[in-house]
Amino acid sequence: MITPQTLDEYYVRIGRLKQRYLSERFEQDLPVFSSHTEAVEWFKALFQGSFIFVEEMEGANSESYYLYDIIHDREIWERRERDLREKGQANGLGMLLCAQRVDIYKDGTVHLAV
Template sequence: MINKETLVSYYEKKGRLQQNFLTKQFQVDLPKFSTHEEAAGWFKELFGDDFIFVEKTKAANETEFYYLYDIIHDRERWERRERDIKEKGFANGLGMLMCAQRVDIYEDGAVELAF
């Protein structure tokens, strides 16, 4: 069961900087959610301010929506990335790609993580 005590066991090191990234096993072990709100609430409780809403977008079938979130794994790099995007229109630098992990949550509660 995923909780604050077991969360550390779901991380693996990735990239040149060996940054923390959630594993596929994390997605496998997720609870089954019935709604977007239920899933987002669960993630918010687990990750707190490191779980942030990005945008709502149409699914491929054009009839339903899904919600994009980021789980921030490296707050300092993430803040620098966001600042660079805002100021320069782009961000590049060591560790910027792996500083956060995308989470897609569908209206029916289905969850997909980027790996």
């Protein structure tokens, strides 16, 4: 069961900087959610200010789903966001893995980028 106390057990270290990233096991152990709202509330409670809304997307079947990021490295993430705003692009060591994408569908289905 994923709780604030067990969360560290779900992280692996990847990339040249050995950044923390949630493993496939995290997605497998997620509770079953009955709605988008329920899933978002659960993620916000677990990750607090490190769980942010990115945008709403339309799927192939015209069903909307929502993209969120879990920020794993706030310092690199803030630098990436600043570079995107100021330069229109961001590249640098660690920028790809500083956050992890989460897709949440209206029915509560969750997919984690792993």
